[in-house]
Amino acid sequence: MSSHTTQTSVWNLAWRTGVVAGATGMVPGLINSWESVHGGGRAEVPATIHLLAAVVHGESYFIAGFLLALLLAWSVRRRVVLSRRAFPVAVGVPLVVFTALGIAINVLYLPEFAKPSSLTADGALLLLCVGGGVLLYRRLSRPGGSTGGSMRPWFALALLVLLLAGLASLSERNAAVAETPLGEPSAGLPDILFVLVDTERADHLSLYGYEFPTTRWLESLAPQSVVFDAAIAASCHTKPSTASIFTSRYPPAHQARRLEETLPPSAYTMTQAFRAAGYRTAAFSANGLVSPTFGFGRGFERFYRQEAPYFMLFDLSEILYRVYIGVPVAGYAAGGVLGTFLGWEWLLMPSRRESDSLLQKAEDFEAAGIFKAVGDWYDQVEEDTEHPLFTYVHLLEPHDPYEPPADLQKSYEQLLGGHTSESYFPHYVGGFLPFTEGPAVDEEHRLGLVARYDAEIDAVDAAIGRFVAGIRERRPDRELLLVFTSDHGEEFYEHHGWGHGHSLYEETTHVPLLISYPGHLPAGLRIKERVSMIDVAPTLLDLIGVPPPPAFQGTSLLPTIQGAGADSRSPIFSEIFWGAHYARSFSEGTRKLIVATHGREERAFLFDLEQDAAELDNLAERDPVALTTFKAKMQQIVEQSEAIAVQAQAVRIEGDIADQMRALGYID
Ligand SMILES: [Zn+2]
Numbered sequence: 001m002s003s004h005t006t007q008t009s010v011w012n013l014a015w016r017t018g019v020v021a022g023a024t025g026m027v028p029g030l031i032n033s034w035e036s037v038h039g040g041g042r043a044e045v046p047a048t049i050h051l052l053a054a055v056v057h058g059e060s061y062f063i064a065g066f067l068l069a070l071l072l073a074w075s076v077r078r079r080v081v082l083s084r085r086a087f088p089v090a091v092g093v094p095l096v097v098f099t100a101l102g103i104a105i106n107v108l109y110l111p112e113f114a115k116p117s118s119l120t121a122d123g124a125l126l127l128l129c130v131g132g133g134v135l136l137y138r139r140l141s142r143p144g145g146s147t148g149g150s151m152r153p154w155f156a157l158a159l160l161v162l163l164l165a166g167l168a169s170l171s172e173r174n175a176a177v178a179e180t181p182l183g184e185p186s187a188g189l190p191d192i193l194f195v196l197v198d199t200e201r202a203d204h205l206s207l208y209g210y211e212f213p214t215t216r217w218l219e220s221l222a223p224q225s226v227v228f229d230a231a232i233a234a235s236c237h238t239k240p241s242t243a244s245i246f247t248s249r250y251p252p253a254h255q256a257r258r259l260e261e262t263l264p265p266s267a268y269t270m271t272q273a274f275r276a277a278g279y280r281t282a283a284f285s286a287n288g289l290v291s292p293t294f295g296f297g298r299g300f301e302r303f304y305r306q307e308a309p310y311f312m313l314f315d316l317s318e319i320l321y322r323v324y325i326g327v328p329v330a331g332y333a334a335g336g337v338l339g340t341f342l343g344w345e346w347l348l349m350p351s352r353r354e355s356d357s358l359l360q361k362a363e364d365f366e367a368a369g370i371f372k373a374v375g376d377w378y379d380q381v382e383e384d385t386e387h388p389l390f391t392y393v394h395l396l397e398p399h400d401p402y403e404p405p406a407d408l409q410k411s412y413e414q415l416l417g418g419h420t421s422e423s424y425f426p427h428y429v430g431g432f433l434p435f436t437e438g439p440a441v442d443e444e445h446r447l448g449l450v451a452r453y454d455a456e457i458d459a460v461d462a463a464i465g466r467f468v469a470g471i472r473e474r475r476p477d478r479e480l481l482l483v484f485t486s487d488h489g490e491e492f493y494e495h496h497g498w499g500h501g502h503s504l505y506e507e508t509t510h511v512p513l514l515i516s517y518p519g520h521l522p523a524g525l526r527i528k529e530r531v532s533m534i535d536v537a538p539t540l541l542d543l544i545g546v547p548p549p550p551a552f553q554g555t556s557l558l559p560t561i562q563g564a565g566a567d568s569r570s571p572i573f574s575e576i577f578w579g580a581h582y583a584r585s586f587s588e589g590t591r592k593l594i595v596a597t598h599g600r601e602e603r604a605f606l607f608d609l610e611q612d613a614a615e616l617d618n619l620a621e622r623d624p625v626a627l628t629t630f631k632a633k634m635q636q637i638v639e640q641s642e643a644i645a646v647q648a649q650a651v652r653i654e655g656d657i658a659d660q661m662r663a664l665g666y667i668d
Contacts (some may be wrong), residue, residue, distance in 0.1 A: 021065025029057025185278025418447020
């Protein structure tokens with residue numbers, strides 16, 4: 001047999017396998033789209049999604065089957081003559097079964113992806129599918145056909161399982177809690193429940209005067225609470241902003257800014273301070289960016305996170321979509337011939353929408369799963385009446401995709417006078433204001449997105465209300481100190497951007513902040529002054545009588561709450577940092593400076609928030625003196641922060657967290 005004929009037969013096998021996998025893959029595609037339409041409580045989905053889901057699944061499974069068969073056939077072809085009929089079925093069908101079943105089982109039934117039970121289940125499913133494939137091959141090929149050469153793919157698959165397990169243990173490694181010993185609690189400490197709802201801009205909450213009743217529960221809580229009317233997040237993206245809350249440091253000081261960056265071990269967190277003060281600590285996070293993988297596990301004895309969507313990486317239409325987002329040309333190639341006729345957006349966006357209905361299911365599952373997990377933890381610590389609890393709950397709901405319950409969506413569409421069947425803001429990559437704007441849409445579409453977003457805020461507000469009511473009943477002998485806030489807001493084209501992470505206008509940095517501690521804080525107090533979110537952790541520690549750790553940049557807001565003057569508050573500084581482009585903002589009095597940098601280009605904006613709340617009238621050129629002063633003050637904060645960060649890095653090199661704690665004066 002010449003090498004040319006061998007190669008032809010390998011290609012032939014790959015092509016046939018692709019056809020088998022593609023045809024089989026249409027079935028899970030149809031099941032998913034059927035679920036999207038009939039799942040109940042979902043947003044409206046066009047009927048064409050059935051056809052498109054089948055086509056996209058068929059096409060993506062064809063590509064995967066083709067590539068897998070090429071790899072397998074190539075690796076064993078020298079030792080075995082492969083059956084042209086049995087091989088495509090024995091590779092194509094198990095491939096579809098593994099990915100489709102794997103996604104369904106992980107999203108719907110398994111705990112976090114990195115949990116040993118999940119990994120074992122996924123590994124078992126993988127081996128089952130490979131074993132099934134081998135059996136299928138033996139059954140379908142002639143009895144004489146040997147399979148002695150097929151150990152290599154088994155070996156490769158076993159390596160894959162090991163790799164997954166390795167990655168999992170890597171992410172679990174950070175979760176260790178032993179570094180902060182549980183302290184002796186003083187008498188009468190309250191339980192602390194910290195609820196953070198991702199992506200909730202303050203001005204869309206009726207608590208802050210929004211014209212529609214999005215937050216009835218928060219409003220009912222306000223008369224017994226202190227409400228901060230102008231709390232400013234330290235960033236407009238989840239990780240840097242939440243890290244600032246936990247470490248009471250501005251982003252240049254904690255350095256957890258870009259997606260791959262983690263909190264340095266020296267960044268002492270409020271969790272550690274609570275634990276040292278005798279608190280049992282647990283976190284329940286729906287956002288993977290706030291997880292032990294990125295250093296947020298420090299000080300928590302329990303960290304619950306729902307990572308089922310990670311398994312979505314195995315969903316082939318998701319892979320296509322990611323390729324499409326990341327490398328448009330490769331995405332077009334992967335999109336195949338059908339895209340030419342149907343249009344790329346038509347072909348790929350429904351696939352994203354459809355696979356996200358699964359993601360959305362996971363998100364719903366997370367909210368429900370998170371509330372349940374908190375309940376389980378309360379069960380676990382029920383006997384422990386000696387220690388108070390610090391519980392951190394991070395929910396994802398108003399984050400896109402905007403897929404609220406259908407009835408709520410309808411009522412907000414009527415209130416706002418907008419409608420869209422899209423659950424995403426218009427797709428764009430790498431937009432950074434003011435350098436790159438997002439795509440414009442007509443006003444009805446824009447208001448439709450806002451309606452969906454508002455409806456999600458409403459839904460999650462009611463859900464948290466029910467959850468907190470349940471929590472209050474669990475430990476009647478302890479007082480409850482409740483904090484409600486968000487990590488950042490969301491843009492709806494006010495400054496020609498969408499989503500978050502692209503700018504530092506108020507729509508992305510002004511977040512809700514409410515602290516309820518009846519009997520200890522003035523009831524129904526509204527704080528008008530702008531406050532930084534880095535001041536929240538020191539405030540909570542102040543409330544339980546713990547002095548602020550030296551590592552904190554922020555200061556307690558208690559003097560402000562008690563009307564003792566503004567001097568104690570930290571400067572209002574925010575930053576979004578992606579490397580090549582970044583923006584920083586600083587505000588004082590009624591004025592706010594934003595400096596955005598993109599490569600060598602720099603643009604400065606100076607707004608008067610009192611005269612121009614919408615930040616449309618740039619005073620930078622008209623008031624060069626103020627511009628210079630503000631820039632200098634902002635630079636000072638950056639330099640102070642970076643100076644602490646450098647120390648943090650130096651401590652990190654020693655590598656021993658106990659040493660750092662000693663250096664910070666927390667242990668002897
Ligand atoms: Zn976020």
